[in-house]
Amino acid sequence: MQSFSFVAAQGEVNIRKIDAVPAGLTPVKPERGFLIVGHSESGHHHGFRDDGGVALMERTHDVPSGMKILYAIIENPSELIQDAQNAHEGILHDPGIYEFRISREYNPFSEEARRVAD
Amino acid sequence: MSVAKITELTAEQRDELPIFRQRYFEHGVSCEAADRPRAEAAFARAYRRLGKKPVPVIWVDSPLTACLAFATLKNIGSNSENEILRASLRDSLEASLRASLREGLRDSLWDSLRASLRDSLRDSLWASLGDSLADSLWASLGDRLGDSLWDSLRASLWASLGDRLGDSLRASLRASLVASLRDSLADGLADSLRASLRDSQFETQTTYWWGQQDLYWVAFYKFCAQIGVPYSDKAADGLDIMHEIGLACMWWYPRDGMIIACERPSAIRFDDAKRLHGESSPAIEFRDGWKIYKWHGTTVPAHWIENRPTLTASEVIAHSNVEVRAAGAQIVGWPTMLDELSAETINDSGSDDVGALLAVKLRGLNRPGKFLKAQCPRNGMIVEGVPDVDDFGLPIETALHAQAWRVGLHPSEYKHPEVRT
Numbered sequence: 001m002q003s004f005s006f007v008a009a010q011g012e013v014n015i016r017k018i019d020a021v022p023a024g025l026t027p028v029k030p031e032r033g034f035l036i037v038g039h040s041e042s043g044h045h046h047g048f049r050d051d052g053g054v055a056l057m058e059r060t061h062d063v064p065s066g067m068k069i070l071y072a073i074i075e076n077p078s079e080l081i082q083d084a085q086n087a088h089e090g091i092l093h094d095p096g097i098y099e100f101r102i103s104r105e106y107n108p109f110s111e112e113a114r115r116v117a118d
Numbered sequence: 119m120s121v122a123k124i125t126e127l128t129a130e131q132r133d134e135l136p137i138f139r140q141r142y143f144e145h146g147v148s149c150e151a152a153d154r155p156r157a158e159a160a161f162a163r164a165y166r167r168l169g170k171k172p173v174p175v176i177w178v179d180s181p182l183t184a185c186l187a188f189a190t191l192k193n194i195g196s197n198s199e200n201e202i203l204r205a206s207l208r209d210s211l212e213a214s215l216r217a218s219l220r221e222g223l224r225d226s227l228w229d230s231l232r233a234s235l236r237d238s239l240r241d242s243l244w245a246s247l248g249d250s251l252a253d254s255l256w257a258s259l260g261d262r263l264g265d266s267l268w269d270s271l272r273a274s275l276w277a278s279l280g281d282r283l284g285d286s287l288r289a290s291l292r293a294s295l296v297a298s299l300r301d302s303l304a305d306g307l308a309d310s311l312r313a314s315l316r317d318s319q320f321e322t323q324t325t326y327w328w329g330q331q332d333l334y335w336v337a338f339y340k341f342c343a344q345i346g347v348p349y350s351d352k353a354a355d356g357l358d359i360m361h362e363i364g365l366a367c368m369w370w371y372p373r374d375g376m377i378i379a380c381e382r383p384s385a386i387r388f389d390d391a392k393r394l395h396g397e398s399s400p401a402i403e404f405r406d407g408w409k410i411y412k413w414h415g416t417t418v419p420a421h422w423i424e425n426r427p428t429l430t431a432s433e434v435i436a437h438s439n440v441e442v443r444a445a446g447a448q449i450v451g452w453p454t455m456l457d458e459l460s461a462e463t464i465n466d467s468g469s470d471d472v473g474a475l476l477a478v479k480l481r482g483l484n485r486p487g488k489f490l491k492a493q494c495p496r497n498g499m500i501v502e503g504v505p506d507v508d509d510f511g512l513p514i515e516t517a518l519h520a521q522a523w524r525v526g527l528h529p530s531e532y533k534h535p536e537v538r539t
Contacts, residue, residue, distance in 0.1 A: 004537040009537070009539070010538075011494070011539075015535075016533075063526075064509050087496075088496050089495070089539035091537065103502075104524060104526070105524070106488075107503055108480065108488075111505075116502065
């Protein structure tokens, strides 16, 4: 398991430690005990185990085209994991406030941005 | 009187553990023909636990044929004579297959299912099913069997471990047996099969009875029994049923009046890291012709492997999934990819992690597309498209700027991750 101070990335999930959450966020509910930060087509989601120490929220306004942006208030040290056989290594998050930007790519054929699919 | 907990393995048990794990891994990926009598005896025990009589078993060659069997049989009326039955089976199945499967596989699956059903007809299965065919097919035993052989069984086994195994030893055995076998058997093999069933665009049947792939947790409790953890008679019997099924066949679909059970695959191939992988052949093959192609754990289109010399860089880079693209680029080879795409480097950051910004000529586009080529710790080299201009109206001309665009930040605000996994 890796740890970091300010900026990290787990696959397509870009993580930044920030000072405060913005207003107007939508809470994210756990799915089968898992708070999903990054959905995967193959079911190998990135997220936190829902053990009560993480509150996850999604920004639904002013989100750049093709992206998803989420925030977490983390009370206890928590590991961002990927649920997969050949998983990206886990990343430890100390208590604090974090922003997660799910990266996007550009399709030159359709000339539009889309979330990176894995 | 309380009994002392087992807190460590003996030297003999420590030596036995890796051999035991390997033995169950081999059972979990066995490609031998199913041991049908053994499986059917265990199925009968499972039904008797619920107070039910044993039911007929239809054997099929793969979970895909199992899904086809369900899709076909549910359309059959209860009064069909054999000839009518065969005709309606064929019509129904072929209509279903035409919609979603290529011709070769369609014929192969049909042959396989026809053979399975012919065997069942000979065994007078239909007579025993009587008029309740349609109902019995769809009345799943899910909750009752699940409680008997899954939820309450595992809860009971786990509670027994708590009584007799030290916490540290229990955690260590769980890590060395469950985690490692689950990686290969459940997360690797079973998940791949489920994903391919979903991709078949056919109406799929779910089952959480995985037979040989359930051995990842069965092996754990078996080893604990071997080192002296006692289970209740009922729990030990349930574990033994799951063990017997795991040693005999693959997935099975229990229903109120019948069971559809699957043969094992005919071939399973792994790389050195035990990820499903076939350099020039399918990673998983079934006897009915269903094949799944994997490149170091990533599912790729069949022709990328079967017709490898014809795979082009343009096809790879146009794929919508970044992991599949990364796998395709490995199959073609990066030097060939860049050469074939006439890629020109616009900016090289000097760091594999930040990467290089490339201009790539693509068939169908009248001007080169911009792509960021960078190293991913898990997938190797990946390429992702970027636009000419970012959200702030600034032209993207460096790899670092492309990285900022990927996450929707102004280049002045972007800091490259200090840790990447």
